[in-house]
Amino acid sequence: MTAEELIRLVDGLEDRAESYLTLDDVQQAAGADLTWAIDQAILLVDYRTRLDGSHVTLCRLNRRHPDVARLTAW
Numbered sequence: 001m002t003a004e005e006l007i008r009l010v011d012g013l014e015d016r017a018e019s020y021l022t023l024d025d026v027q028q029a030a031g032a033d034l035t036w037a038i039d040q041a042i043l044l045v046d047y048r049t050r051l052d053g054s055h056v057t058l059c060r061l062n063r064r065h066p067d068v069a070r071l072t073a074w
Contacts, residue, residue, distance in 0.1 A: 001032050003042055007071045010043065023057040024039050041065055 001009075009030060013021055023045055025035050033071050036041045046058040061068050 002029055002049060003037070003040070003067055006030060006034070006037055007042065007061065007068050010059075011072050014060065020058045021058040021060060026059045042068060 007016070010021075010026055010048075013026065013029060023034070034043060038045055041062050044062045046063055048058055049054050050056055061072070063069060063072065
């Protein structure tokens, strides 16, 4: 998956999401490990703890990344 494909995919997921996206959701939709996108700051992650005590990693596009800004500008 290219960076452009990932950006378009996550942008669409964010538009349709009723709540926060998890990294697991995004990786499942992409069908790949997205560590490279986190390392390149295309995706931002936030580590949280749910009320039940389980851990979750939230994920979103970094709207300040030049490629993300270029591909998602309206």
